[in-house]
Amino acid sequence: MARAKHYQASTYKARTSVGYLVKRAQTAMVNGIEPAFAEHGFNLMQWIVLIYLRDGIALNAKDICAEFQYNSGALTRVIDQLEERGYIERRRSRNDRRSVELHLTDxxxxxxxxxVPVVVDRLNQALSDFTRAEVSELTRLLNKLIAGSQSMASAGEAA
Incomplete structure (x- = not known):
């Protein structure tokens, strides 16, 4: 089956590119939620570490860096801050003593x-003009875009 060509070099415009629009949406969402985190003494990256640990998306700094494409030195500072505040702790892995796992404290x-209610409120504000079906479809399409982008990245690594 031939792959669809959704863009043409001769008519390509950044402002109508999916990549541009996804990045703009991400920036707008970050700008909308950062002030709410600041009111609670946090920033987005600190939240990401906490929620990744809670949801089991990551077990260690390496996982977070890989998942979020974040600089390991900068992430170490974020983890240090959260540990100093008593929100996370580092523990040696039971399976590999060389590995350090991150865990939420009580x-x-x-x-x-x-x-979570702060995040949910901001997400609901951003999606207020969407129907439930549209949010479901947007989520499905974003997951499809992520899978296609990961496939493209994998193909590039193999080349």
């Missing part, structure tokens, strides 16, 4: 629980 779990 305070960290309580903090995440208190911040």
């Amino acid at each position: 305070s960290g779990r309580e903090l995440v629980k208190s911040l």
